[in-house]
Amino acid sequence: MRVSLLQMAVNTAESPESRREAAGSLVRDQNGADLVVLPELWPVGAFAFESFEAEAEPLDGPTGQAMSAAARDAGVWLHGGSIVERTAKGDLCNTSLLFAPDGELAAVYRKIHRFGFDRGEATLMVAGEEIVTAPAAGTVLGLATCYDLRFPEVFRRLLDAGAETIVLPAGWPAARGGHWRTLAIARAIENQAYVLACGTAGTHAGVEQNGRSLIVAPDGEVLAEAGPGQEVLTAELDLKRVAAYREKFPVHKDRRLF
């Protein structure tokens, strides 16, 4: 399976409409990829809290429609990163959208752990409550978002639900780049799963983004790693490697639930 992680720069001086066009064009460029991944909240900026309300949209809003069309045009599975979703109840959620190659919406994941403690996402958004996996591109994807990376129990639930490849869009700050790398590799090793961690580049709302997206194999080998700027990170994944490694080194058989 060929994967492309689109580590976009988020510059809040640029309009969301212009970023949607740029993202659509990057997706359409990924000819021959099986799965394409965008980062967290790229239409708005993960730290541009003051824009969340104004830029909130339903699942079939401007970003959903643009990503559906881009997936269809490119003929790829597209994890469209996340949007500020305005739900039917009027709440805001940090919501990831997965599109099939025919443009159909195949899965929706609402971020379970909201970042910000007593401000930002944590106060403006409602937490998701559902673990989400989806068969796609010959693997089973497990969906998680950014700050979720710090909560291993989410990934263990994804493993138990059958995930083989974990997709993690993020808007991770450069200030904690060391945590990003260590935790992404740890989640791959402990769950013996591929981890596709796609961050943003650039600086927005005064927060320098880490970039440095990662593609990690089930044994923790880093297959590809981006730099700090805008970049497309690609790798060829051998999907048999997950089952083969789980069989060769069957640590999950020794799990004790107490």
Ligand SMILES: NC(=O)CCC(=O)C(=O)O
């Ligand atoms: N957007 C986020 O979830 C940021 C998470 C973060 O900064 C951290 O975990 O550190």
